[in-house]
Structure formats: structure tokens, C-alpha cells
Amino acid sequence: MWDKIEHEGFEIWVLPVLAYGPPAPGTLYHFIGYVCRHGANAHIAGQSKRFQEFAETFHSEDEARDAGYRAGRHVLATFVGNG
Known part of the structure; x- marks a missing residue:
């Protein structure tokens, strides 16, 4: 599911997606x-x-979500100038 955080007047939305195949251990x-x-x-x-x-893979949905939030903050800092 999509999740969001708020950061300096913006919303950062992130969706972890499977790297391959159906969900399974690992x-x-x-x-x-x-x-x-x-x-x-x-x-x-x-x-x-x-x-x-x-390109990069993450071992859990939470890791992917956290990395997505970091990427979203970077997008804001780089493209919007709010970082």
C-alpha cells in the first residue's frame, strides 16, 4: 500500500514493490x-x-519504504530547493 509522510510543506508518497515473483521468505x-x-x-x-x-534491492517492505522516504527528501532538496 502507498504510505506518505509530510516534509516541509510537501507530501512524500512511497510504495514498496516486489523485486520479482510472489511474496515468499527472503x-x-x-x-x-x-x-x-x-x-x-x-x-x-x-x-x-x-x-x-x-537497481538496488531491500530486504523488507519497511527497508524499501524508508529508502523511498530518503529518496523523496533528496528529490525535494535537489529539485525544489527545500532541503
Whole structure:
């Protein structure tokens, strides 16, 4: 499921995704995510910035989610200048 945190007036949304196959013991994860202002429509061009990680893998959904939040903060710092 999508989860979000708030960071300096923005929302960071992250979804851990399976790296391969169905869930099983030892399954690895990637993540996808986006950042947007509160109340923005993320499906309208220009209202969100998307990001993902498909090269590195994580050992749990929680690890992938935490890495996604770090990536979202980096996106804000780099592209929006709020970091």
C-alpha cells in the first residue's frame, strides 16, 4: 500500500514493490514514489515529481519504504530547493 509522510510543506508518497515473483521468505523489494504539495493532483503533469529505485534491492517492505522516504527528501532538496 502507498504510505506518505509530510516534509516541509510537501507530501512524500512511497510504495514498496516486489523485486520479482510472489511474496515468499527472503523476497526482495524496490520502491516507487512521488512528491507533491498538499492537495495537489499527482496525476496532472507538473503537480508531482516521481522517483523510483529498481537497481538496488531491500530486504523488507519497511527497508524499501524508508529508502523511498530518503529518496523523496533528496528529490525535494535537489529539485525544489527545500532541503
